[in-house]
Amino acid sequence: MNYGFTHNKDNIYTKVISLNEVEKLFLIHSFAKYKGELFGASNGENGKILLSTPHLKLAERYGFKRTDKYLYSKNVNLDEVEIIEERKLFSFD
Template sequence: MIKRGKYTSYNNKEYSIGKEGDDWVNLVSKDSKDLNNGFQPHPLDKAVFVKKVSRNKLDKIYKITPYAIYKGYKLSIGGETDGKILLGTGEVKIADALGFNRTDKYFYEKWIDNKDLKIMEEKEILN
């Protein structure tokens, strides 16, 4: 699974962040073991668990932006399914060199086997 969005560490474990308030965040987990740590089943999805935590109990909140390296090019990731990753670019020369299809006026995409690329992450500290 490719991580994207806001994350934090809480009790030495990384969690994604759901809803946020001025002084709190909802930590999101898919690990049922977190029920033992005060997490509750999400009302709309029982396979997801949430816990409201005060911001002052968190060290850092950061944003993760995934990208892929494919044939030497840094490309955006649009999605994933069945061992394939949807890569995209707005640069015509790169799209032409890699055989991407135009999907919008200024954007090109192509599904690539996961084994043919390297997935990387950029982390930006938000607080």
């Protein structure tokens, strides 16, 4: 807060800056390894991790529920997964 950040909710703080203040930008994709398979990962309900896949056979194998036309999801405990972040340098060029 002393550096101009605004508290939004939970542990989320934001600050608007100009591009000349940025040294590097990254695109970050989060994945979770669950029972040996890689799934898309995001914040789930009640402090859990939300796993997702478009692959029906994987979804059926691990008890995922259909949440969209071509998407299956499941909330799991954090200690059941290994979080993997893929970082790629990003530029506006």
